[in-house]
Amino acid sequence: MDDRSDLAESFASIDPEFRQRAKDLASLFDARNVAVVGASNNPRKASHHVIHTMLEEGFIGNIYPVHPSEDTVLGLTSFASLGDIDEPVDLVVISVPTPIVLPLVKEAAARGDVSNVVILTAGFGETAVAENVALEREIVEVGRAAGMRIVGPNCIGVINTRTKLCTGFAPGLTLAAGGVGFISQSGALGGAFLMSCASQPAPLGFSKFGHVGNMSDVDVLELLLYLADDEETRAISMYMEGVRDGRLLMQVALEVTRTKPVFALKVGRTELGSHAALSHTGALAGSDRIYDAALRQAGIERVASLVDLVAVSKAAAYLPSPTGRRVCVLTQAGGPGIIAMDETAQTDYLQLAALHASTQDDLMEILPPMAMICKPNGYIDMTAAALEEMHIRSLETVLKDPSVDSVVLITLPPTFLPAIDLARAIAPTLRAASKPVVTCLMHGDAMDEARSHLEAQGVPTFDTPDLAVRALTHLTRATLGTSANKEDSR
Amino acid sequence: MDDRSDLAESFASIDPEFRQRAKDLASLFDARNVAVVGASNNPRKASHHVIHTMLEEGFIGNIYPVHPSEDTVLGLTSFASLGDIDEPVDLVVISVPTPIVLPLVKEAAARGDVSNVVILTAGFGETAVAENVALEREIVEVGRAAGMRIVGPNCIGVINTRTKLCTGFAPGLTLAAGGVGFISQSGALGGAFLMSCASQPAPLGFSKFGHVGNMSDVDVLELLLYLADDEETRAISMYMEGVRDGRLLMQVALEVTRTKPVFALKVGRTELGSHAALSHTGALAGSDRIYDAALRQAGIERVASLVDLVAVSKAAAYLPSPTGRRVCVLTQAGGPGIIAMDETAQTDYLQLAALHASTQDDLMEILPPMAMICKPNGYIDMTAAALEEMHIRSLETVLKDPSVDSVVLITLPPTFLPAIDLARAIAPTLRAASKPVVTCLMHGDAMDEARSHLEAQGVPTFDTPDLAVRALTHLTRATLGTSANKEDSR
Numbered sequence: 001m002d003d004r005s006d007l008a009e010s011f012a013s014i015d016p017e018f019r020q021r022a023k024d025l026a027s028l029f030d031a032r033n034v035a036v037v038g039a040s041n042n043p044r045k046a047s048h049h050v051i052h053t054m055l056e057e058g059f060i061g062n063i064y065p066v067h068p069s070e071d072t073v074l075g076l077t078s079f080a081s082l083g084d085i086d087e088p089v090d091l092v093v094i095s096v097p098t099p100i101v102l103p104l105v106k107e108a109a110a111r112g113d114v115s116n117v118v119i120l121t122a123g124f125g126e127t128a129v130a131e132n133v134a135l136e137r138e139i140v141e142v143g144r145a146a147g148m149r150i151v152g153p154n155c156i157g158v159i160n161t162r163t164k165l166c167t168g169f170a171p172g173l174t175l176a177a178g179g180v181g182f183i184s185q186s187g188a189l190g191g192a193f194l195m196s197c198a199s200q201p202a203p204l205g206f207s208k209f210g211h212v213g214n215m216s217d218v219d220v221l222e223l224l225l226y227l228a229d230d231e232e233t234r235a236i237s238m239y240m241e242g243v244r245d246g247r248l249l250m251q252v253a254l255e256v257t258r259t260k261p262v263f264a265l266k267v268g269r270t271e272l273g274s275h276a277a278l279s280h281t282g283a284l285a286g287s288d289r290i291y292d293a294a295l296r297q298a299g300i301e302r303v304a305s306l307v308d309l310v311a312v313s314k315a316a317a318y319l320p321s322p323t324g325r326r327v328c329v330l331t332q333a334g335g336p337g338i339i340a341m342d343e344t345a346q347t348d349y350l351q352l353a354a355l356h357a358s359t360q361d362d363l364m365e366i367l368p369p370m371a372m373i374c375k376p377n378g379y380i381d382m383t384a385a386a387l388e389e390m391h392i393r394s395l396e397t398v399l400k401d402p403s404v405d406s407v408v409l410i411t412l413p414p415t416f417l418p419a420i421d422l423a424r425a426i427a428p429t430l431r432a433a434s435k436p437v438v439t440c441l442m443h444g445d446a447m448d449e450a451r452s453h454l455e456a457q458g459v460p461t462f463d464t465p466d467l468a469v470r471a472l473t474h475l476t477r478a479t480l481g482t483s484a485n486k487e488d489s490r
Numbered sequence: 491m492d493d494r495s496d497l498a499e500s501f502a503s504i505d506p507e508f509r510q511r512a513k514d515l516a517s518l519f520d521a522r523n524v525a526v527v528g529a530s531n532n533p534r535k536a537s538h539h540v541i542h543t544m545l546e547e548g549f550i551g552n553i554y555p556v557h558p559s560e561d562t563v564l565g566l567t568s569f570a571s572l573g574d575i576d577e578p579v580d581l582v583v584i585s586v587p588t589p590i591v592l593p594l595v596k597e598a599a600a601r602g603d604v605s606n607v608v609i610l611t612a613g614f615g616e617t618a619v620a621e622n623v624a625l626e627r628e629i630v631e632v633g634r635a636a637g638m639r640i641v642g643p644n645c646i647g648v649i650n651t652r653t654k655l656c657t658g659f660a661p662g663l664t665l666a667a668g669g670v671g672f673i674s675q676s677g678a679l680g681g682a683f684l685m686s687c688a689s690q691p692a693p694l695g696f697s698k699f700g701h702v703g704n705m706s707d708v709d710v711l712e713l714l715l716y717l718a719d720d721e722e723t724r725a726i727s728m729y730m731e732g733v734r735d736g737r738l739l740m741q742v743a744l745e746v747t748r749t750k751p752v753f754a755l756k757v758g759r760t761e762l763g764s765h766a767a768l769s770h771t772g773a774l775a776g777s778d779r780i781y782d783a784a785l786r787q788a789g790i791e792r793v794a795s796l797v798d799l800v801a802v803s804k805a806a807a808y809l810p811s812p813t814g815r816r817v818c819v820l821t822q823a824g825g826p827g828i829i830a831m832d833e834t835a836q837t838d839y840l841q842l843a844a845l846h847a848s849t850q851d852d853l854m855e856i857l858p859p860m861a862m863i864c865k866p867n868g869y870i871d872m873t874a875a876a877l878e879e880m881h882i883r884s885l886e887t888v889l890k891d892p893s894v895d896s897v898v899l900i901t902l903p904p905t906f907l908p909a910i911d912l913a914r915a916i917a918p919t920l921r922a923a924s925k926p927v928v929t930c931l932m933h934g935d936a937m938d939e940a941r942s943h944l945e946a947q948g949v950p951t952f953d954t955p956d957l958a959v960r961a962l963t964h965l966t967r968a969t970l971g972t973s974a975n976k977e978d979s980r
Contacts, residue, residue: 189823334678443685466796
């Protein structure tokens with residue numbers, strides 16, 4: 001069924017130097033002594049927010065603001081130059097006007113203790129102006145000579161939610177820890193992803209975040225390989241525009257997807273989109289058909305939108321790993337149930353579970369006479385007459401059927417059944433489930449309290465039935481792909 | 491390009507009796523004297539919420555609770571039977587156990603002044619049990635003999651936001667008035683649509699709502715024809731499972747879409763979905779390919795999800811009518827801009843506007859050097875350096891170019907540009923635009939205040955760039971279809 005193992009052999013193994021560089025990114029994510037150059041007290045400056053976020057969230061290391069004229073920044077002692085910091089510095093974050101970035105990188109190099117430099121400033125290679133491209137190249141050379149890796153320029157850098165290191169900025173950013181690592185080839189999309197995570201009914205945590213901007217030195221594929229070995233990262237989500245080295249993408253992806261599900265929103269699906277991507281990062285997006293085939297062969301699960309990427313990240317963070325494709329759709333309302341069935345059929349991967357006769361008998365006893373049980377088999381419409389107890393017992397009944405691998409649970413608590421009462425009632429069953437259940441409580445703000453209650457306990461909820469089905473489909477395909485690959489490579 | 495005019499002629503004209511029945515639905519939507527049978531003080535009963543909502547929202551007519559044992563319901567004098575109400579009654583809403591529905595319909599008939607009966611109770615034809623099917627038929631016969639129309643059973647009935655008539659219930663329901671009429675073939679989806687409207691950054695109002703459940707008498711197509719002539723309804727959104735009479739659907743749709751855009755979420759796209767729909771409303775969903783062709787030929791714009799239906803409803807409610815397909819994508823961030831371009835190309839209807847050379851020159855003066863102007867033409871990446879003034883001037887510049895029919899505006903106000911400041915700054919330009927602009931402020935809760943500010947002034951905002959593009963695409967196709975049809979029929 002899966003020939004990825006052969007495929008991996010057909011690619012030369014990953015270059016050991018590249019592998020070492022990826023491993024060494026630990027020095028970036030685990031940095032403890034961070035200088036922020038350009039940091040001011042003006043909240044209209046990006047670097048202000050870098051320090052503000054780390055202070056707010058409680059970065060466990062040391063922060064050294066560097067500014068020519070400020071004495072203190074956000075209460076921290078500020079230094080006139082990098083050279084003035086007497087303590088060790090392992091990471092320098094630079095956010096200053098374009099022309100003075102190079103001199104500052106040289107200052108960082110001169111210190112001798114700096115391992116990584118994150119450059120937030122834009123105006124380099126992405127402008128496609130010869131002079132700026134040359135400037136970017138010189139920065140990388142200075143870095144290389146001094147043994148410093150350059151992240152960016154034109155990036156928001158990295159986040160480590162364990163240490164609360166955060167070189168970037170986004171409104172409403174919170175650094176809750178969780179199991180998903182996120183890699184972005186767009187600062188804006190990276191920010192949007194994090195803001196979407198923060199806006200879920202309960203904030204969706206993440207392990208690490210990386211946006212490497214122009215990729216003058218540190219490359220997006222190094223991040224991917226680094227996260228493969230990161231113990232705090234259970235699954236990886238990516239926003240991709242394009243990579244320079246398709247062969248390396250395949251090598252890295254084939255290795256990473258052996259152990260963790262990887263989800264990607266790859267844009268440039270169309271010629272117009274590719275053209276826009278070209279003017280954005282200067283990276284050739286390449287033929288979408290080739291990317292699509294490559295991602296599939298490498299076991300990277302492609303999603304169609306930011307909303308889908310966040311949804312599958314949530315599913316991956318919270319749910320037990322699916323062990324098969326057979327899904328039971330358990331709904332309390334017909335219309336939303338039909339939508340789930342349409343989506344299941346259309347995505348053409350999950351199969352409707354064939355419930356055992358005894359399960360059907362049990363459901364018949366539990367549910368009211370007007371309920372539609374297994375028409376077709378695997379689909380149960382409990383009807384709006386189903387209150388708390390019927391939800392719980394129906395869910396328990398289908399979960400214990402060995403022909404069911406996963407469940408889509410849809411409910412629209414009517415006005416006479418307060419959503420929070422229902423959520424409190426079903427939470428223990430959902431929490432205890434050893435099979436993945438994607439839950440959809442419809443709809444809108446009126447469900448917020450109930451959904452927050454569930455998510456705070458690690459029970460993921462989704463806005464609509466189609467989104468719930470897509471999240472489950474992506475998670476199942478990526479996970480089964482991973483396991484199959486594992487078995488192949490034994 | 492459009493042969494709908496010929497098509498209309500090829501169908502026999504609408505049966506005059508059907509047309510009259512649709513017209514007479516005014517007596518339902520404009521009902522002023524409403525008896526609610528089964529109404530109790532128990533908030534776990536549906537009918538409690540019917541009265542509660544009308545009282546909360548300020549129904550302009552009279553409400554008469556009917557209950558065998560309550561003296562007052564929610565402070566209103568309650569009557570032991572329908573016959574005990576001495577005042578005129580034009581609408582009866584019934585929410586009682588299934589076996590006593592028929593006797594109550596007979597009581598309503600005996601009064602002689604009742605025009606319409608809405609039956610919320612389920613357990614009739616939808617169960618496909620012969621006895622229940624027969625009971626439903628008898629109810630309709632009683633109604634017919636007495637000159638009463640039956641809405642339902644198994645429905646949530648109708649809402650008129652002008653009079654605050656509301657026979658249904660849904661948590662968080664608000665009855666804000668607006669330009670979109672909504673028809674649903676699922677009570678749950680109807681409720682979800684209304685709850686989604688209520689949960690927008692500013693609540694999205696609607697004109698009328700109708701859910702006719704089992705369609706034992708009043709049919710979904712009557713509602714559609716009724717809304718065609720309703721002055722408060724500017725556009726119509728529908729959730730469809732299936733109709734019994736495909737020919738009538740074509741006749742009605744061809745007439746309605748001459749004057750108003752109609753959007754439909756038609757489910758049963760797949761065999762699994764159709765099967766589930768069959769067990770839901772008992773209506774044969776029919777081949778999706780046939781429906782798809784019929785809807786397209788009739789000028790009904792089909793959407794893929796509830797989220798899309800709400801988004802296009804919002805666009806239709808707020809925006810000036812598009813007069814052409816040429817769109818300009820104006821973004822402040824690359825990644826989200828690429829997503830918009832991908833979606834534009836993929837939906838394959840809107841065309842990228844070819845901006846005049848003078849417009850490009852003006853943009854070059856307005857925007858910073860690193861901005862990407864018209865690469866490709868019609869696509870502008872202002873970059874994150876764009877603050878309030880650049881947003882306003884760029885927007886004004888592209889709007890006044892005669893080769894632009896509509897604009898997709900995408901912005902991710904960075905931490906150093908408070909979203910609310912940006913929203914306040916651009917609101918006047920967006921409000922004054924005579925061309926449709928779909929605005930996307932990314933992302934999440936951090937944008938709520940800014941988006942509410944815009945929407946409260948009639949400027950629609952969308953969660954993601956792809957959703958904004960889809961809403962604009964649907965609105966444009968439906969509107970141009972409508973106008974083309976108008977011209978054809980002159």
